[in-house]
Amino acid sequence: MPALAEVLAENTRVGTLWERLDERRIRCFACGHRCPILEGQPGVCKVRFHSGGELHVPWGYVAGVQCDPIEKKPFHHARPGALAYSFGMLGCDLHCGYCQNWVTSQAIRDPLAAAPVRRATPEALASQAVECGAEAIVSTYNEPLITAEWAVAVFERARAAGLVTGFVSNGNATPEALEYLRPWVDLYKVDLKSFNDRHYRELGGRLEPILDSLRRIHAMGFWLEVVTLVVPGFNDSDGELHAMAEFLAGISRDIPWHVTAFHKDYRMEEPANTSPEDLLRAARIGREAGLRYVYAGNIPGGVGGLEDTACPQCGERLIRRRGFRVLEYRLSAEGRCPSCATAIPGRWASVFRAQRTERPFLPG
Ligand code: SF4
Secondary structure (H helix, E strand, O other): OOOHHHHHHHOEEEOOOEEEOOOOEEEEOOOOOOOEEEOOOEOOOOOOEEEOOEEEEEOOEEOEEEEEEHHHOOOOOEOOOOEEEEEEOOOOOOOOOOOOOHHHHOOOOOOOOOOOOEEOOHHHHHHHHHHOOOOEEEEOOOOHHHHHHHHHHHHHHHHHOOOEEEEEEOOOOOHHHHHHHOOOOOEEEEEOOOOOHHHHHHOOOOHHHHHHHHHHHHHOOOEEEEEEEEOOOOOOOHHHHHHHHHHHHHHOOOOOEEEEEOOOEOOEOOOOOOOHHHHHHHHHHHHHOOOOOEEEEOOOOOOOOOOOEEOOOOOOEEEEEEOOEEEEEOOOOOOEOOOOOOEOOOEOOOOOOOOOOOOOEOOO
16 A cells, blocks of 8 residues: 555645745745755655656645534634535644644654545535535645645635635745635634744744734735634743734734633643633733634633623624534624624624534535
């Protein structure tokens, strides 16, 4: 049986997000690493490689497909209750020890991570999404920036079928990649993992490209929501949480910030799981920094009203949630508070239909 790396090397095509540097090297600019790559070598992500003077990128397969509630991504200000058809490939440009998708993201680096791949076409994925009743289609499970050309091909078909498109990303983007994605991506979720460059380097990245991308994603008109997995002892000091919240509020107070609970996973088994008190503290810091929409996730029913959306003007509860479940939806067709008519930022549907699913399931 061929090794996984051989299978992946066959499922490629020449990519778009690269340039020639000189006779020996090309540069990939799909992510903030901007790898210069010699003939026969892969970039840091291991899935994009230089062959014959061109950059070959992942194509024609998926390593995971699932029908998720959109609340699981999480997007709380985009089509609440919608089914988000979610697909992923393999590989990542970072190597976070606590990754909850490590089976797909670390498949090339870690022999213990073995995710089967299956051949796919953009047309088949878009069709299956529609058959499942999805309103949205999302590239997730691995870092979508490193498989951006494939995501765009899928999104072209999905848009033609009337679907909303989304990225669930670590945000280590480049201006060129964001320009390439802008026509095809509606929703963009970024994991802001820390506000400390040394911490980001431990995960295999740098802080500055992430911060630059957050500013650009918002300025370019993607619908942006930000998640911080609160990891005790890693990023949960008051000072670091405050720095993250203040940075986001400086871009826009309307960016939803999800502070979510860590549970032991992959190689990070030392810190304690995040407690509800930790999340309440993080959320309070977010509010004090001026953010209008702060959510606490991964502890359903354990964080008071921090799973709900409330009107920042009059305090009226607009969307009530528990976990991935939407219990009540009171926004007007125009996305306004029914009590004081304040416009709530987001990508709302004009009509809220019953939630399609509150838990993930496999299509077909
Ligand atoms: S996607 Fe990022 S890590 Fe992979 S080759 Fe391109 S620049 Fe390097």
